[in-house]
Amino acid sequence: MAGSVADVAGTSSSVVRIGLLGCGNVGAALIGLIAEQADAVELRTGLRLEVTRVAVRNLAKARPVELPEGCLTHDAGGVVDDPEVDVVVELIGGIEPARSLILDAVKSGKPVVTANKELLANVGEELFAAADAAGVDLLFEASVGGAIPVIRPLRESLAGTRVRRVTGIVNGTTNYILTRMSEEGATYGEALAEAQGLGYAERDPTADVDGYDAGAKAAILATIAFGASVVAGDVYHEGISAVTPADIGFAHRLGYEIKLLAVAEAHYDDAGGGGVPEVAVRVHPAMVPADHPLASVRGSFNAVFIEGEAVGELMLYGRGAGGRPTASAVLGDVVDAAGNLRRGTHAPLGLLPRAVIRPIDEMRSEYYLHLEVVDRPGVLHAVSGVFAEHGVSIRSMEQEGLGDEARLIFITHDAAESAVQATLAALRGLDVVDRVTSVLRVVSG
Numbered sequence: 001m002a003g004s005v006a007d008v009a010g011t012s013s014s015v016v017r018i019g020l021l022g023c024g025n026v027g028a029a030l031i032g033l034i035a036e037q038a039d040a041v042e043l044r045t046g047l048r049l050e051v052t053r054v055a056v057r058n059l060a061k062a063r064p065v066e067l068p069e070g071c072l073t074h075d076a077g078g079v080v081d082d083p084e085v086d087v088v089v090e091l092i093g094g095i096e097p098a099r100s101l102i103l104d105a106v107k108s109g110k111p112v113v114t115a116n117k118e119l120l121a122n123v124g125e126e127l128f129a130a131a132d133a134a135g136v137d138l139l140f141e142a143s144v145g146g147a148i149p150v151i152r153p154l155r156e157s158l159a160g161t162r163v164r165r166v167t168g169i170v171n172g173t174t175n176y177i178l179t180r181m182s183e184e185g186a187t188y189g190e191a192l193a194e195a196q197g198l199g200y201a202e203r204d205p206t207a208d209v210d211g212y213d214a215g216a217k218a219a220i221l222a223t224i225a226f227g228a229s230v231v232a233g234d235v236y237h238e239g240i241s242a243v244t245p246a247d248i249g250f251a252h253r254l255g256y257e258i259k260l261l262a263v264a265e266a267h268y269d270d271a272g273g274g275g276v277p278e279v280a281v282r283v284h285p286a287m288v289p290a291d292h293p294l295a296s297v298r299g300s301f302n303a304v305f306i307e308g309e310a311v312g313e314l315m316l317y318g319r320g321a322g323g324r325p326t327a328s329a330v331l332g333d334v335v336d337a338a339g340n341l342r343r344g345t346h347a348p349l350g351l352l353p354r355a356v357i358r359p360i361d362e363m364r365s366e367y368y369l370h371l372e373v374v375d376r377p378g379v380l381h382a383v384s385g386v387f388a389e390h391g392v393s394i395r396s397m398e399q400e401g402l403g404d405e406a407r408l409i410f411i412t413h414d415a416a417e418s419a420v421q422a423t424l425a426a427l428r429g430l431d432v433v434d435r436v437t438s439v440l441r442v443v444s445g
């Protein structure tokens with residue numbers, strides 16, 4: 001373990017030397033923020049932050065920040081092992097070598113700060129246990145929500161209440177696409193191309209538009225909110241590629257906005273506290289009432305809506321991506337980790353039991369269904385009969401003529417997922433149903 005912090009702990013200021021793994025958009029922004037804020041951080045905390053080692057893939061690449069001579073290296077393991085590094089910041093992403101590097105760092109007594117949602121959503125339990133065993137911090141505020149402080153409020157501020165549900169818009173790419181479709185009438189393909197042109201979406205946007213990025217964040221949120229380990233594989237996913245301008249138009253007429261939501265719910269058996277909750281975690285597009293706070297989250301912004309027994313409803317809102325916003329969250333964790341290291345303490349997560357996962361088939365919701373059917377007498381009777389046969393109650397229905405076809409729009413009452421899926425299978429088997437165009441869950445008002 002590096003000695004500088006301990007050696008000068010009794011003086012008025014402590015130098016904290018940072019080893020950075022990765023220097024992409026967030027890493028470069030972090031270096032810039034540390035340079036800008038070093039004096040202010042030292043004044044408030046007595047900690048003088050210095051970036052002393054940076055591991056990168058390409059030493060020759062031009063970078064938008066100045067670095068001390070000789071600090072760049074190919075050797076990420078050497079940065080972790082360097083006795084002159086006090087705190088390790090991991091920003092390389094992916095599972096390996098990030099996992100091994102973090103384990104090596106904490107086992108050598110060095111706190112780690114990471115923004116790696118994929119890593120935490122898959123092997124977070126192992127990493128948290130290793131950090132606790134070593135008595136050092138593993139902090140990850142920037143893994144969810146960019147600049148939005150959400151992990152620390154769930155982990156600390158709300159530790160005294162039971163959190164029942166966390167609902168979030170946690171992917172800026174999909175929220176930008178849906179905002180353009182809602183406000184400009186763009187098709188999904190047009191909005192996606194625009195997002196790619198602006199750098200909001202990758203060339204291969206699958207992780208974003210199919211809900212996997214949001215799913216990893218949902219797993220992290222559920223783990224922290226409910227105190228039970230949830231992994232990415234526990235999360236049910238649906239993406240936004242099937243959402244059409246017609247769906248957006250109907251949503252507006254009915255008083256809704258369509259958003260990609262990450263939803264984590266805890267179901268507690270006992271009334272007084274304790275026990276491992278049954279947890280349901282899912283990502284899917286949903287119709288959100290226009291007067292719900294999440295409906296007004298536009299563009300690439302993120303928001304997390306929290307419902308707890310003692311606190312009622314809370315919402316945290318802000319920039320969910322970008323180099324400087326995310327680096328700001330990383331820097332906050334660095335300051336915390338450095339302060340705890342100087343004091344000889346850390347913020348443990350504790351032993352997290354494995355969450356009991358509730359299957360998606362057991363979930364309940366209201367649903368929006370968009371069907372295209374043959375326009376002839378008796379069709380509505382046949383279709384509504386399928387709903388009745390499977391115990392799905394219809395709350396409202398609209399019909400529009402489309403030449404030889406008709407469009408039927410249904411909003412159901414609260415129904416079980418399994419019953420709705422059985423209804424859909426039966427509808428697709430009717431000869432009068434040309435196709436089921438869209439199925440969306442509806443957030444109750």
